[in-house]
Amino acid sequence: CFNSGSSWDKCDFETNLCRALPELNLLPGWIRRNGQSGMGPPYSDHSGNESAYFLSLSSEMQSSSAALRTNVFLPTDEEHICQIRFHYWVSQMSGTLMVGLQKHSEDTVTNIWQVSGELRNQWNVNTITINSTEKYEVIFWGMVETQKQGETVAIDDITFSEGC
Numbered sequence: 397c398f399n400s401g402s403s404w405d406k407c408d409f410e411t412n413l414c415r416a417l418p419e420l421n422l423l424p425g426w427i428r429r430n431g432q433s434g435m436g437p438p439y440s441d442h443s444g445n446e447s448a449y450f451l452s453l454s455s456e457m458q459s460s461s462a463a464l465r466t467n468v469f470l471p472t473d474e475e476h477i478c479q480i481r482f483h484y485w486v487s488q489m490s491g492t493l494m495v496g497l498q499k500h501s502e503d504t505v506t507n508i509w510q511v512s513g514e515l516r517n518q519w520n521v522n523t524i525t526i527n528s529t530e531k532y533e534v535i536f537w538g539m540v541e542t543q544k545q546g547e548t549v550a551i552d553d554i555t556f557s558e559g560c
Contacts, residue, residue: 407554409449416466416556425462426451426538436546442483442519442553450552452485453538461539464551468500468531469560476559478526480534483519485550486511490541493549495524500531519552526560 407414409428431439431446441448453462472478484493492512496505509524526534538549 405556405560407556409451409552416554416560417464418467419465425453426464427453436548437487437517438485438519438548438550442485442521450483450485450550452548452550453540460541461537464536464538466534466556468533469526469528470531471529472527472559477557478528478560479523479557480526480554480560481521481523482536482554483521483552484511485517485519485548485552486513487540487547487549488513488517489547491547491549492539492541493551494537494539496535496537497526497528498533498535499528505535 405416407417412428427435428449428451429435430449431441435452438450438452440446441450451464453460469478470476480495485491486493490513492510494507495509497508498505508526509522511520511522526532536551536554538551540547540549
C-alpha cells in the first residue's frame with residue numbers, strides 16, 4: 397500500500413529538497429523543470445499538471461546520459477524490504493532508463509530494471525523491490541541516443557518505503 401504518510405519518503409521534485417537524493421541540485425545532465433518550460437515533452441507531470449515539477453534529461457547536454465544516485469541505504473531484511481516506486485517517461489525513439497544497485501562491497505553497478513523505446517510517449521509507473529544484505533545505493537540512469545527534438549527521459553514522484 398502506497399500511502400502518502402511519513403512512512404514513505406517521497407521525491408516529487410516540487411522543491412530541491414529530497415532526503416533520499418542528496419545531490420539533487422548539483423547533478424549534471426538532469427534538469428528540474430515543468431511542462432511549461434518550453435523544452436519539449438513531457439508537457440506535464442505524471443498527474444497532468446503543467447506547472448508541477450519533474451526531472452528530465454537536459455537536451456542541451458553534450459553528454460546524453462546522466463545518473464541520479466540515492467543516499468546510502470541500510471541492509472534490507474524480511475521485515476524491512478525496500479520498495480521504490482517511480483513514474484517515468486521514455487521517448488519512443490531512443491530513450492532508455494535503467495535502475496541499478498550498487499552494494500558497498502562492489503565497485504560495479506548491477507542493473508535491476510530497464511526500459512527503452514516506449515511505444516507511446518506517456519508517463520508510466522513502476523515499483524522495484526530491493527534485497528541487499530549490505531549497505532547499498534540505488535542509481536537511476538537515463539540515456540538518450542539522439543539529440544532530436546523532444547527525445548528525453550523524465551522521472552517524477554520517486555517514493556521510498558520504510559525499508560529503504
